[in-house]
Every structure is written in structure tokens, then in C-alpha cells.
Amino acid sequence: MKFTVLTLFPELVAANLSQSILKRAIEAGVIEVEIINPRDFTKDKHKKVDDTPYGGGAGMLLAVQPFYDAFLSVDKTLNPRTFITTPSGKKYDQNFANELSRENHIILLCGHYEGFDQRIIDLIKPEEISIGDYVLTGGELPALCIIDSVTRLLDGAIGNNESAEFDSFQHGLLEHPHYTKPREYEGLKVPEVLLNGNHKEIEEWRFLKQLEITKQKRPDLFEKFVSEKINSLPKNLKKFFKNFYI
Numbered sequence: 486m487k488f489t490v491l492t493l494f495p496e497l498v499a500a501n502l503s504q505s506i507l508k509r510a511i512e513a514g515v516i517e518v519e520i521i522n523p524r525d526f527t528k529d530k531h532k533k534v535d536d537t538p539y540g541g542g543a544g545m546l547l548a549v550q551p552f553y554d555a556f557l558s559v560d561k562t563l564n565p566r567t568f569i570t571t572p573s574g575k576k577y578d579q580n581f582a583n584e585l586s587r588e589n590h591i592i593l594l595c596g597h598y599e600g601f602d603q604r605i606i607d608l609i610k611p612e613e614i615s616i617g618d619y620v621l622t623g624g625e626l627p628a629l630c631i632i633d634s635v636t637r638l639l640d641g642a643i644g645n646n647e648s649a650e651f652d653s654f655q656h657g658l659l660e661h662p663h664y665t666k667p668r669e670y671e672g673l674k675v676p677e678v679l680l681n682g683n684h685k686e687i688e689e690w691r692f693l694k695q696l697e698i699t700k701q702k703r704p705d706l707f708e709k710f711v712s713e714k715i716n717s718l719p720k721n722l723k724k725f726f727k728n729f730y731i
């Protein structure tokens with residue numbers, strides 16, 4: 486899968502791709518990330534990419550020419566879907582991540598400063614995407630959130646294929662607790678069930694914890710799970726849920 490990021494701060498994006506799972510996903514060819522700096526396309530002799538708004542007002546706006554020319558330079562043969570990161574966009578969530586993980590190529594335009602000249606949107610017609618109801622200083626973190634959350638859903642991105650499948654939110658439930666060595670620390674013991682090697686019991690215990698935790702911390706998600714998601718569970722857990730809750 487290919488991502489193209491249009492950003493005035495390429496180092497910000499590259500730094501995040503140079504570590505851990507994203508780094509390995511790139512090395513393994515699971516994803517390819519192309520980073521393009523619109524500043525390299527500006528026709529302004531001072532390399533300017535922004536300007537003051539017509540009609541007055543505070544701040545600077547990203548100018549249309551460098552962004553549009555940078556966008557035109559992107560190879561579109563993989564039929565990309567193009568997004569611009571903005572707090573006024575459609576809210577990003579795990580369902581959205583699943584949807585994007587089925588694309589071949591995603592172009593992400595990172596906004597900055599006070600915003601962008603409207604003609605960037607009118608010409609490119611990107612989908613607008615927000616990662617939450619708060620305002621960040623730029624679109625690089627949203628772009629990285631999208632790349633990260635989509636990548637970990639792709640085959641070969643994380644060691645154990647099961648871990649993405651049973652993630653928080655993947656079935657609409659939060660994660661169960663995890664434990665590693667030692668068996669006891671400051672008097673706190675690892676739950677006995679995790680030590681006995683009975684995979685069915687372990688799976689059921691984990692599922693039960695997911696239900697309890699979600700009900701307690703996110704009653705909204707729990708209600709949604711009960712009304713919509715039960716059918717997406719593996720058969721044994723569906724049966725377990727029915728025995729437990731009904």
C-alpha cells in the first residue's frame with residue numbers, strides 16, 4: 486500500500502517512519518511512503534508557500550500554487566484517494582481505518598498555519614478528515630495517525646496477525662489487561678487463568694475482561710457492541726457472550 490504525504494515539514498513525518506513497526510513495514514514492503522514538500526514546487530522567488538488572506542484577518546494561508554503543483558506531480562496510476570487533514574473534516578475512527586486499509590494508494594495533504602486557500606480544495610477536491618475535536622498546529626500528526634492505524638491492519642505489518650484482529654475497537658470493545666513476567670510484583674499476582682495454558686479459558690477470560698472494561702469505561706461503545714457487533718464475533722465467543730449476559 487502506498488501513502489503520499491504533502492507536507493511543508495517532511496522531517497516531522499520521516500522521523501516517525503524511521504522507528505519501530507512503521508520502519509519495519511516499510512523495509513518489508515508492506516507500505517511505501519512518499520513525502521513531497523510543496524515548497525519544492527513554489528514559483529515564488531523567495532520560496533514562499535503562504536500569504537496573508539484577502540479581505541484581511543489574522544494569520545497566513547497556504548497558497549494554492551505550490552500545493553496544487555505538488556499534487557499534480559503525484560503518480561495517480563494506483564487510483565489514489567486524497568484527503569486533507571482539517572479539524573472540520575469527517576471524524577476518523579477504527580471503521581474508517583479498516584476502510585482505508587483496503588485502498589491501494591492514499592494521498593494526505595497536511596494543512597498548516599491558519600488554513601489554506603479555498604482553491605486548494607476546489608481544485609484537488611480532497612475528502613476532509615479530522616482525527617478529533619481539537620485543533621492541532623498542523624496536519625502532520627493527523628497524517629501519521631492515519632498511516633500508523635492503517636498500516637497495522639495490513640498483512641505482515643505486525644508480527645502476530647491475531648493482534649490487530651483482537652485490538653481495542655476492532656470488535657468495538659476495549660482491550661483486556663496484559664501481563665508479563667514476573668508472576669508477582671509488590672504483592673500483585675498475574676491472574677491464575679493466564680498461567681494454566683488452557684487456551685479456551687484464557688480466551689474467554691480475556692473476552693470477559695473486555696466486556697467488563699468497556700461497560701465500565703465506555704458504556705456508549707458497550708451499548709453499540711450489544712446492539713450491532715455481536716454477530717461479528719467468532720462463534721465460540723458469541724456463545725460465551727450469550728451464556729454470560731442472557
Ligand code: ADE
Pocket residue numbers: 570571572596614615616617618619620621622623624627
Ligand atoms: N489539523 C489541525 N487539527 C486537526 C485535527 N484535529 N484533525 C485533522 N487535522 C487537523
